Every structure is written in structure tokens, then in C-alpha cells.
Amino acid sequence: WLLAHIAQQLGVETGGDNRLELIGRIYTILEHLYAQGRKVVLLLDEAQMLTGREMMEELRGLLNLEMPGRKLLSIVLFGLPEVYENIYLDKPLAQRLALRCELTPFDESETRAYLTHRLAVVGANRVIFAPAATRFIHRASGGVPRLINVIADNALLEMFFARHASASS
Numbered sequence: 430w431l432l433a434h435i436a437q438q439l440g441v442e443t444g445g446d447n448r449l450e451l452i453g454r455i456y457t458i459l460e461h462l463y464a465q466g467r468k469v470v471l472l473l474d475e476a477q478m479l480t481g482r483e484m485m486e487e488l489r490g491l492l493n494l495e496m497p498g499r500k501l502l503s504i505v506l507f508g509l510p511e512v513y514e515n516i517y518l519d520k521p522l523a524q525r526l527a528l529r530c531e532l533t534p535f536d537e538s539e540t541r542a543y544l545t546h547r548l549a550v551v552g553a554n555r556v557i558f559a560p561a562a563t564r565f566i567h568r569a570s571g572g573v574p575r576l577i578n579v580i581a582d583n584a585l586l587e588m589f590f591a592r593h594a595s596a597s598s
Contacts, residue, residue, distance in 0.1 A: 431479070431487055435471065456494050459501035469502050476508035477515065485519035492525055534572030537564060543574065544581060555595075558584070562596040 432451050433443045441454045462469055471491070473479065479488070494501045506512055510531070517523045535543060541563045548557055558566065562584070570576035584596050 431484065432491075435491070439469075452490065452494075455491075456501070459494055460496065463496065463499065463501055471502060471504045472507070473504065474507045476506035477511040478508070479506075479512075480515055482518045485515060485522050489519055489522040489525065492522070532574065535567070535574065535577070536572060537567045540567040540570070540572055540577060543577060547578075547581070557588075557595050559595060559597045 432448065432455070436443045436451055436455050439455060439458045441451070441458050443451060443454075459469055479485070488504060491502055492500070492504060506516075513529075516526060541560075544558055544563060544566065558581070566577060566580050566584070570580055588594070588596055
């Protein structure tokens with residue numbers, strides 16, 4: 430299913446093809462895009478959900494699509510730390526891992542900066558979360574960005590329903 434989905438995203442016809450034919454069609458479109466000077470980057474979010482050795486072999490197979498001296502595809506995996514366990518199910522894939530970046534929990538000042546930035550991006554031009562509220566969000570989330578988002582989103586929704594312009598604690 431992964432190959433078929435990737436093929437569809439690249440505009441490749443997928444009807445009834447076997448695996449090798451599908452890879453051939455993907456290779457053809459990647460060659461065409463390369464000839465146009467375009468770089469193809471496959472972004473896979475929630476990559477920890479891609480489990481099993483067979484799935485990792487598929488990713489490695491896609492990374493093997495190349496022309497002399499040039500890779501035709503780069504893959505970026507986003508996911509929870511379990512993604513590393515999955516990658517290491519296929520040692521040759523793990524050896525191709527060029528860069529690893531792990532987002533660690535924020536400290537309180539980083540949480541405040543993160544909230545301020547996210548609010549500025551959506552057009553907020555005033556303080557929405559008072560320092561006490563920011564401290565609460567940081568403690569409750571443990572500084573984990575995904576949890577910061579959930580708590581702040583819920584706080585904003587509750588503020589809307591209560592017709593409050595800011596959160597103080």
C-alpha cells in the first residue's frame with residue numbers, strides 16, 4: 430500500500446501493476462523530475478506507524494532508486510522515538526540514515542517562546558497566556574510540544590466559550 434500511495438502522489442498510474450512494474454513507473458517519473466531539475470523529497474509523518482521489516486525494506490528499495498552519482502529520492506521520517514526501532518529492523522536502511530534529529534522537551538522559557546511564536550503566526554498581537562498560565566501549560570505538558578499544543582488549544586477553546594480574552598492561570 431505504501432508504494433501505491435507514493436506512486437499516486439507522484440501522479441503514477443497504479444491500476445493492477447505488480448510491485449516491480451510499480452517501482453519501474455515510480456523510477457520513470459523520478460527520472461523525468463530529475464531531468465527537469467527538480468528534487469523529490471518524501472515526507473512521512475507518524476513514521477512510527479510504519480512497522481515491520483517488509484515496510485523498512487520498501488523504504489530502502491525506494492532509496493536505491495538512483496542515477497549514476499545521483500539519488501532520485503530523499504526520505505524524511507517524522508515520528509515518535511519508536512521510529513528508530515523500526516528503522517533498525519532493516520540494518521542496510523539504518524546504515525543509510527544520514528541525519529537524526531530528536532526534539533527534546535522544552536524548558537519553561539522555550540515553552541513560552543513556542544506559545545508566543547504560534548500565537549504570532551495566527552495574528553495574535555497581544556499576550557494571551559499570562560506567565561502563570563504559561564507555567565501551568567509547561568508543567569502539565571512536561572514541555573512536550575504536541576502536548577503543549579493540545580493544552581493550549583483546549584485553553585483557547587474554553588476562553589472562547591467563557592468570553593475571556595486571556596488566560597491568567
